[in-house]
Amino acid sequence: FGARFPAMSRPGAADPGAAVERLCRELNLDAASAAEALRDFTALRGTYSLEGEALHWLACALYVACRRSRVPTVGSSPMEGNGVSLTRILRSARLSLIQFFSKMKKWMDMSNQPLEFRERVERLERNFEVSTVIFKKFEPIFFNIFQNPCEETSKLQRSRKQRRVPCSVKDLFNFCWTLFVYTKGNFRMIGDDLVNSYHLLLCCLDLIFANALLCPNRRDLLNPSFKGLPVEFHTLETKTSEDPPCIIAMLCELHDGLLVEAKGIKEHYFKPYIAKLFDRKILKGDCLLDLCNFAENSKALNKEYEEYVLTVGDFDERVFLGADAEEEIGTRKFPADVPGEKTAARAAPMECHLQQHFAKKRSFAPSTPLTGRRYLREKEAVITPVASATQSVTRLQNMVAGLKNAPSEQLTAIFESCARNPVESIMSRVKEIGETFCCSYTQSTDEQPGSHIDFAVNRLKLAEILYYKILETIMVQETRRLHGKDLTALLEQDLFHRSLLACCLEIVLFAYSSPRTFPWIIEVLDLRPFYFYKV
Numbered sequence: 001f002g003a004r005f006p007a008m009s010r011p012g013a014a015d016p017g018a019a020v021e022r023l024c025r026e027l028n029l030d031a032a033s034a035a036e037a038l039r040d041f042t043a044l045r046g047t048y049s050l051e052g053e054a055l056h057w058l059a060c061a062l063y064v065a066c067r068r069s070r071v072p073t074v075g076s077s078p079m080e081g082n083g084v085s086l087t088r089i090l091r092s093a094r095l096s097l098i099q100f101f102s103k104m105k106k107w108m109d110m111s112n113q114p115l116e117f118r119e120r121v122e123r124l125e126r127n128f129e130v131s132t133v134i135f136k137k138f139e140p141i142f143f144n145i146f147q148n149p150c151e152e153t154s155k156l157q158r159s160r161k162q163r164r165v166p167c168s169v170k171d172l173f174n175f176c177w178t179l180f181v182y183t184k185g186n187f188r189m190i191g192d193d194l195v196n197s198y199h200l201l202l203c204c205l206d207l208i209f210a211n212a213l214l215c216p217n218r219r220d221l222l223n224p225s226f227k228g229l230p231v232e233f234h235t236l237e238t239k240t241s242e243d244p245p246c247i248i249a250m251l252c253e254l255h256d257g258l259l260v261e262a263k264g265i266k267e268h269y270f271k272p273y274i275a276k277l278f279d280r281k282i283l284k285g286d287c288l289l290d291l292c293n294f295a296e297n298s299k300a301l302n303k304e305y306e307e308y309v310l311t312v313g314d315f316d317e318r319v320f321l322g323a324d325a326e327e328e329i330g331t332r333k334f335p336a337d338v339p340g341e342k343t344a345a346r347a348a349p350m351e352c353h354l355q356q357h358f359a360k361k362r363s364f365a366p367s368t369p370l371t372g373r374r375y376l377r378e379k380e381a382v383i384t385p386v387a388s389a390t391q392s393v394t395r396l397q398n399m400v401a402g403l404k405n406a407p408s409e410q411l412t413a414i415f416e417s418c419a420r421n422p423v424e425s426i427m428s429r430v431k432e433i434g435e436t437f438c439c440s441y442t443q444s445t446d447e448q449p450g451s452h453i454d455f456a457v458n459r460l461k462l463a464e465i466l467y468y469k470i471l472e473t474i475m476v477q478e479t480r481r482l483h484g485k486d487l488t489a490l491l492e493q494d495l496f497h498r499s500l501l502a503c504c505l506e507i508v509l510f511a512y513s514s515p516r517t518f519p520w521i522i523e524v525l526d527l528r529p530f531y532f533y534k535v
Contacts, residue, residue, distance in 0.1 A: 059093035405464035499535035
């Protein structure tokens with residue numbers, strides 16, 4: 001990281017004490033965290049050459065100090081952190097998230113941060129990458145459903161005299177994204193999962209669409225050319241009493257979604273959670289967008305999310321909506337703020353920075369054997385990671401369509417032709433491995449949060465179907481190769497079956513772009529890499 005030299009010998013070195021003092025005033029930081037950050041910064045600056053602005057390295061030191069801090073609370077265990085979010089630190093230090101992750105990696109190495117803290121930063125970076133990808137999908141989908149904000153400016157100007165101004169498309173855009181990030185934050189197993197996060201976004205859009213359709217005076221928000229509008233939308237008579245149509249299927253068809261997955265997220269997670277928000281009076285009213293309700297709903301939702309960021313979250317994902325988003329993260333401004341050509345021109349360099357960041361991380365680039373990498377067009381994988389992930393799952397589902405997670409008639413016949421029928425031992429082993437997988441998949445660790453049991457069961461079922469399908473193919477080939485000889489010896493090899501099912505589970509996890517990347521599966525199943533690779 002640079003040559004060792006005394007801190008004060010460097011020419012033009014800024015006074016870190018004054019910089020820390022300024023940051024602490026802006027952040028209202030406690031004295032203990034400030035002193036710890038200054039001490040760590042001074043120690044490292046005396047040992048390493050810290051290239052770039054000293055303020056940026058101070059931000060890294062402050063983040064570490066804030067995360068170590070514990071705030072006492074009444075009637076419960078101390079709260080982790082000191083109520084200062086990463087977003088506020090970066091804003092005060094004028095440091096973008098992409099720059100922060102780059103510098104933070106070096107800072108953790110230089111300061112020998114523990115593994116637990118490194119994993120926390122890795123989770124944070126993965127969550128940021130998922131949110132960045134989702135936001136890039138959110139904009140075009142939103143404006144496919146709702147009006148272009150440029151066309152509503154004149155309408156809003158005519159209604160200035162009203163005490164309460166109806167929500168604009170921009171307000172709706174911000175509300176929908178805030179609802180998404182707040183809901184996602186409360187399902188930790190969804191936060192860094194690209195496919196599940198994307199389907200949760202579609203659920204939020206479906207809810208906002210339904211409310212715009214329910215409010216007779218808010219249909220002006222909708223894009224009249226959207227394909228998901230009901231047939232009677234353009235007629236003079238409107239039936240507001242009927243339940244609005246669900247557009248999840250339409251959104252999946254138009255925007256690379258998986259219908260079964262999206263409906264599962266909506267029914268089992270999103271709808272019950274929205275009901276809880278109504279029970280807690282965070283959301284209220286028959287229509288969220290009604291003139292009397294929207295302002296209060298938006299205010300309450302933002303307040304709840306701010307509390308979440310201070311207590312649980314690290315960075316405020318509403319930064320994607322801000323006027324300075326392109327400086328803070330690398331995303332472009334809200335389309336209404338900047339004319340089209342200028343927006344594209346300003347977005348280009350930031351888009352480039354994001355793609356460079358993803359290219360270094362390879363978070364959403366397919367992981368393939370070295371021999372096959374030359375066949376990959378990696379830039380395309382980086383540009384459309386959601387499409388890449390959902391298409392992988394679709395191909396996998398098509399591959400096993402119509403099959404069950406049990407031996408087929410042909411495979412059962414092969415088992416029965418053996419000297420000793422292995423069906424009981426095989427099914428018992430599959431059940432045992434399945435229980436181990438589900439337990440590990442749903443269990444929270446320092447490295448990543450546990451997922452919901454429904455997700456685990458869904459992934460396991462796909463893997464079991466694939467396992468029996470591949471096992472049947474192998475047995476048919478072996479029967480031909482051995483000219484009908486007994487296959488009992490092969491079918492009784494425990495390592496073969498464990499390795500094959502592990503391979504199938506890894507294929508499913510890979511298709512879903514799961515953060516549980518290899519070698520997670522062989523560690524969970526206590527399988528040696530050699531046997532896994534052999535199969």
